[in-house]
Amino acid sequence: MTALDAARLAAVISPLRRTLLGAAREAEHLxxxxxxxxxxxxxxxxxxxGSPGExxxxLGLSRPTVSNLLTAMEANGLVERRPRPGDRRHVEVVATAKALDLFARFDRVSGDLVAAAADTLTDADRAALAAxxxxxxxxxxxxAVPLRTP
Structure with a gap:
């Protein structure tokens, strides 16, 4: 049985995500x-x-944190807050067309970048990634389980 080097895996995941995010932003001018x-x-x-509380x-975040995020996102045209139908005392949040377009572009270009990078690997490496x-x-x-458990 092979021991998992958890620290090494964790040390790869975060930089991998940041690298992909930066490359996608640059490639798609996001x-x-x-x-x-x-x-x-x-x-x-x-x-x-969804409501801010939901x-x-x-997401495992505090309500004040989500409120601050939504305020910034609303100012940038990424979400809209509106009264909940049937209960105007509560608010619901929706992603705007702008946000959904940016997200779709990010996902598309990220997939393209990963595919191009994977093409530089050996067949065995690509098979290992797929597995x-x-x-x-x-x-x-x-x-994610601890984040969602009260």
Whole structure:
């Protein structure tokens, strides 16, 4: 049995994400959007709405943090806050067309960049990456569990 070098894996994941984010921004001339704002956009797919409290719970963030993020995002045209239909005392949040377009462009160019980089690897390396994807998804989900547990 091979021991997992967890520290090495963790040391690769964060720089890999930052490198991909920077390369995607540069390739597609995307604005700098903080990771936390990207996660809010990801949590609000097209034709969905959520309350600030729901977003805070889903993302494992405090309500004041989400409120501050939404204020900045609204100022940049990335989200809209509006009264909840049937209950004007509560607000719901939706991602704007601008935010959804930026997110779609980021996802497309990120996929293209990863595919191009993977093409520089050996067949064995590409096979190993393909085999690792389900495990990495389960690892992501396992890491997210503490964030969603009160």
């Amino acid at each position: 604005p700098e959007i903080p990771d936390a704002q990207i996660e809010i956009i990801r949590a609000l797919p097209r034709d969905t709405a 977003l805070a719970g889903r 690792a994807l389900p495990v990495l998804e389960r690892l992501r989900d396992a890491l």
